[in-house]
Amino acid sequence: MKIIHNFRRIGLMTLLMLLMQHLCAQITFYEVTTPEAGKLETTLGDDKDSIVALRVMGNLNATDITTLQTMLGFSNGKFVDCNLRILDLSQAHIVEGGEPYGVLRNKTEAGVIGREMFAWCYGLVAIALPEDTKKIDENVFGGCNNLLECVMPNGIDSIGRCAFQMCWFLQYVKLPASLKYIGELAFERCMCLKELYIPDEVTVIETNAFARCDSIETVRLSPVLKELHPGAFQENFLLKEIEIPGGVKEIGNRAFYRCGSLQKVKLNEGTEVIGPGAFELCEVLSDINLPKSTKMIDGWAFYRCNSLKELHLPDSITEIGQQAFSACKQLATINIPASLKVIPTDAFTRCERLKEITIPSTVNEIHNNAFWFSGLERVAIPSSVTFFGRDIFSKCEYLEEVSLPDNMTEITDHFFYHCHSLKAITLPKSITKIGKYTFVQCPFITLYLPKGVQSLGKFSLFQCSKLEFLYIPSTLTSIGESAISECTALKDIYCDCQTPPTCERNVFSGSRTYRCTLHVPIGTSQAYQADDTFKIFSNIVEEDMSDIDPIMMDRNESQIHLRYSPNGTLLQTNRKGFNIIKNADGTARKIFCR
16 A cells, blocks of 8 residues: 655655655655565565655565565666665564575575675665664675665664675764674765764774765764774774774774874773874874873874874883884974884884984884984984994985994995985994995095994995095905095095005096095005006005094194194194194194094
């Protein structure tokens, strides 16, 4: 029997859509009671294809589901013409039996909205589920692109994988208070959802459950939530604020990835792990607290959080993943906790506002690119650090002052590459190796390589265009390709090697050796003049360079009585390079001034 009545549970938007679709005609609701399961098509008779809104009472099995699928525009894997838009099953009961439905030949189960029961039913605009429903299985409404509203009864405890995936226009969904579990991709790409209130009994939100819900502005999580899996809310572009309960020990991989409007995050005591990329590309995030329970910040956790200006890391943190704070361009204040032992690869890469940082004496390792392209101006490395990666301070263009540990044995590759403000540096006496591209374009005027250095890597001093004075110790045995090339200001090189070091090609290429003096030990000039690399120097002179001490040019030498150049000329002040000084007590020593 046909009856006209109010379907009060559908929203205004649903009614507006229906009115537009039917040219403002009165909506006719068809109400039917099935005499037994499997008889829905027979009961509807010839009216089946013209019904717009249908209310069904009684039992429905798999055969009846096939009938409803056809009426809603999807039959045996194909789209078909349909008129049915509104379906009220609140007084119906899903039971077992009947001919399996759908391409996958699914069977019905009592109290369950089964797998793919209404998937790809493009005609469905609004639906009310049976009051005795306990479970929504996987992909039930997947691809229902026109679904605006789904009314769920209390009693449902789980929503399965992909249940509402790609329901693009779904706006109205009130999750029942009985709900405990939300499956993987359950509401992925529900792009019109604006508010989301997770019921108080939900303990698990699976991977990508609400990913790419573009319109969600407000999310309230269950206070008993324990598991927040990867990508749960990723790319929720309008989400502004979130509070995560303390029961969530780990925030999953990319849980809030690319939430472009997210400004504030409140974490509670109990959270231990910020997962990989958890807040990656949250470019307006400016307010987040890390509780004392935090133990690990995984890789990319805050990558490109460009509005994050300061962050306090509690002493409970024992591990930071690679690129954890990479490209946080506004980050100016952050501490490295005493509990941390490793500064990982790219940890603070491109932190352009980070001018100063204290490395505690508990840190043992600093890995590749740790501070690459950061805004650091000064830094001290404690003696506890025994492992150094490459490119640690590469392209730190504002770095002026560095204190290296006394037990450091190697300046690794690209260590100070393009540090354009590093005008002076003291290398520890423990250094034995200088890697490749180490000091490229550093503005040193004077550089003293300590005794003990055995090798100078290729391009290590390439384009140090202000370098005037260079001391090479007697321990050096090899110089790499183009190591001292294009150092156009060179005036004096003091090479204390009794035998010319073994050199690769182009060591002094472009360094204007015709106007640079090469100082060599007494009795070795002929060997240097015969060497293929060093013979290009126009002026090679012999000097006694034994027992030279390096000192800074601006050092207060109150005990110095007289100063002399290597050739015996009396000096008024220390000059850059090799000097001989006589102390007030009558003793003399050789110094190398910077």
